[in-house]
Amino acid sequence: MRNILKNLITLTGASKKDFEVLREFSPILEEWEKDVVKIFYDTLFEYEPTAKVFQKNERPAREVTLQNWWKQLLSGEYDLAFWEHQWLVGLVHVKREVRNHYMLGMISRLQTYVLDRCFSDFEPVTARMVYGAFKRVTDVIGGLIAEGYFTKYLEAVESAGIKRTVLDRMVALEVDKMLREARKTT
Numbered sequence: 792m793r794n795i796l797k798n799l800i801t802l803t804g805a806s807k808k809d810f811e812v813l814r815e816f817s818p819i820l821e822e823w824e825k826d827v828v829k830i831f832y833d834t835l836f837e838y839e840p841t842a843k844v845f846q847k848n849e850r851p852a853r854e855v856t857l858q859n860w861w862k863q864l865l866s867g868e869y870d871l872a873f874w875e876h877q878w879l880v881g882l883v884h885v886k887r888e889v890r891n892h893y894m895l896g897m898i899s900r901l902q903t904y905v906l907d908r909c910f911s912d913f914e915p916v917t918a919r920m921v922y923g924a925f926k927r928v929t930d931v932i933g934g935l936i937a938e939g940y941f942t943k944y945l946e947a948v949e950s951a952g953i954k955r956t957v958l959d960r961m962v963a964l965e966v967d968k969m970l971r972e973a974r975k976t977t
């Protein structure tokens with residue numbers, strides 16, 4: 792996890808300054824929590840493939856989950872425990888078959904909402920700064936959740952007796968085959 796975190800932080804350019812910005816503006820961003828949670832679950836519940844991930848009457852409990860996540864994101868310590876929790880979300884999602892493209896779609900939805908709110912509530916320079924911080928930090932989180940999910944999947948396959956090296960070879964062969972087929976038709 793630590794190596795993946797390091798890669799994500801380096802590649803996105805996320806920095807201590809981003810965390811300071813989020814913390815500094817957290818009193819305002821916290822006011823957006825209610826709208827964020829509503830948009831998030833309205834989107835998921837209004838779309839049949841994602842709505843069916845949830846159990847009957849689960850929405851209130853999930854809303855609390857996201858409220859806590861939002862609070863933690865704005866005023867978190869951004870220490871190892873913070874990042875490990877994001878990683879854990881990927882593992883929790885495996886159990887409920889929350890595919891990564893659903894999760895990434897929702898990260899994008901949150902980012903777009905925050906972009907609009909930043910430019911309606913702040914001066915342009917501040918809006919750019921707050922949105923930049925939010926974007927980089929949530930991109931790192933999206934990467935961690937996706938990798939947590941993927942890693943858990945691989946571990947499950949390995950625990951069924953398939954070695955990682957064998958699996959990698961199988962994937963490479965499959966991809967070669969697929970690419971040959973695709974290039975034949977183009």
Ligand code: HEM
Binds near residue numbers: 844845895
């Ligand atoms: C921005 C993307 C997302 C974030 C940040 C996020 C965050 C979280 C968090 C923090 C938890 C609680 C983890 C814990 O127990 O500590 C959770 C659980 C859950 N999430 Fe997500 N989530 C995202 C996307 C989604 C999507 C797209 C779905 C459904 C299509 C979903 C469905 C669920 C469900 C069903 C659980 C409960 C799992 C369980 O405890 O059984 N999430 N999520």
